[in-house]
Amino acid sequence: MHYDIIHFEALGMESQHLENEIQAAIKNGQLPAQHSYLVTSDRVQDYLATPGTTLPDIITVKAHSKVPASYLQGTRKNVIFRGAGYDSVEYLAPDVNLTSLREYCINAVAQTAIKFLYATAGYLNCYTEAIKTFNRQTVPSFVELCPQLTATVFGVGRIGKRIYELLESNGLTVQAVDIREQELSEHYGNSVKFVSAKEAMQTSDIIVSGMSLSKDRSHPFYNVGYFSEELFSIATKKLIFINVTRGDIASESLLLDLYKKGQIIGLGLDAFGDEGGFADFIKGNIATQNTNHLAAKELVEMSLKRTANIYVQPHQGFNGDVAAAAKAFETIKHVIYWYAHGKQGFAEQIPYY
Numbered sequence: 001m002h003y004d005i006i007h008f009e010a011l012g013m014e015s016q017h018l019e020n021e022i023q024a025a026i027k028n029g030q031l032p033a034q035h036s037y038l039v040t041s042d043r044v045q046d047y048l049a050t051p052g053t054t055l056p057d058i059i060t061v062k063a064h065s066k067v068p069a070s071y072l073q074g075t076r077k078n079v080i081f082r083g084a085g086y087d088s089v090e091y092l093a094p095d096v097n098l099t100s101l102r103e104y105c106i107n108a109v110a111q112t113a114i115k116f117l118y119a120t121a122g123y124l125n126c127y128t129e130a131i132k133t134f135n136r137q138t139v140p141s142f143v144e145l146c147p148q149l150t151a152t153v154f155g156v157g158r159i160g161k162r163i164y165e166l167l168e169s170n171g172l173t174v175q176a177v178d179i180r181e182q183e184l185s186e187h188y189g190n191s192v193k194f195v196s197a198k199e200a201m202q203t204s205d206i207i208v209s210g211m212s213l214s215k216d217r218s219h220p221f222y223n224v225g226y227f228s229e230e231l232f233s234i235a236t237k238k239l240i241f242i243n244v245t246r247g248d249i250a251s252e253s254l255l256l257d258l259y260k261k262g263q264i265i266g267l268g269l270d271a272f273g274d275e276g277g278f279a280d281f282i283k284g285n286i287a288t289q290n291t292n293h294l295a296a297k298e299l300v301e302m303s304l305k306r307t308a309n310i311y312v313q314p315h316q317g318f319n320g321d322v323a324a325a326a327k328a329f330e331t332i333k334h335v336i337y338w339y340a341h342g343k344q345g346f347a348e349q350i351p352y353y
Helices: 013-027 044-048 087-092 106-121 124-132 158-169 181-191 197-203 252-261 275-282 291-304 321-340
Strands: 005-007 037-039 058-061 077-081 096-100 150-154 173-177 206-209 239-243 264-269 310-312
Touching: 013 037, 013 321, 058 321, 077 087, 077 321, 087 096, 106 124, 106 158, 106 206, 106 239, 106 264, 106 310, 106 321, 124 310, 150 158, 150 197, 158 173, 158 206, 173 197, 252 264, 252 291, 275 291, 291 310
Parallel strands: 005 037, 005 058, 058 077, 077 096, 150 173, 150 206, 206 239, 239 264, 264 310
Antiparallel strands: none
16 A cells, blocks of 8 residues: 555554644644555564565654665655654765654653753662661762752753753753854853863763764764763763763763773663664674673663662653653654645755754
8 A cells, every 4th residue: 555654663652642643634734634644663674574565755764764775766755753863864864855853852851861860869779779678877878969069961952951951950060062062152142151071071070961973974073982981081070971862972881891990970871872783682682792782781780780870771761741742743743844845845954054
């Protein structure tokens, strides 16, 4: 069957939200009355494995779908990435009309960062384990959030700016690092204090990564492995490190090493490098010698056993109830625009900068 659009990797409540938004748009005359669509949990490659299946001129995908080269041929196609961090589809930008969801998960991801902050600063694993013996003598004093502590947000786009605001509202002294400092300073005015990465590492007690990922080495924003051993060596304090955006920005092998050495005293991770490969490894589907996969598994095990001040999630920081509904709304808003403008593209297209 031919569809006007297919929404891939629609899981759980997201699929229902998409159905609701599509039906509302049809009812309101924003989409054609005969608009034919498929909402499926399949990845693109799973769907195409069935003989005779083809892709329509517009599709929506998430990070684990692989768009085949054959799709890029002929008339210019259209892809909506249903996420905020679009690095997994950035390679498509020269050949298709490509956009992503810029608004839907800002508050959800920012609140996830704060959740990790309270867990790490509060030594949550240690304190909850202490109830077994009602031990109040040997547990460490937890870190109270106060102006004497400095938190730095690396990457202050929409998500990072909200993290910055929430850190401020929790009483911390807050600063930011961003390669777009000049541009963002004009936009944010005096509401964000920018410092260099060197100054940030020398003055920070808490580091939160809100950075998008750019894997293109020729791109000015290239940042794979940004949090390097060299950068961490500048730090003058024991650090809490929280990453809620992309794992490739800070390698798990380095984070594990720094935790074991005591330079990092708390870790909150909602993201892992090479997430698809790591997911297959941790589920037992593949073997690996990848040092980051092995380190990430050790971090996960330490967290689950509550033997360390480490807290992990399987990249679910965007999964707030409001965010899940907003995700579908933003997706269909792109589809509505596409129809209204002659199927020629989207209001905002990747690359954004």
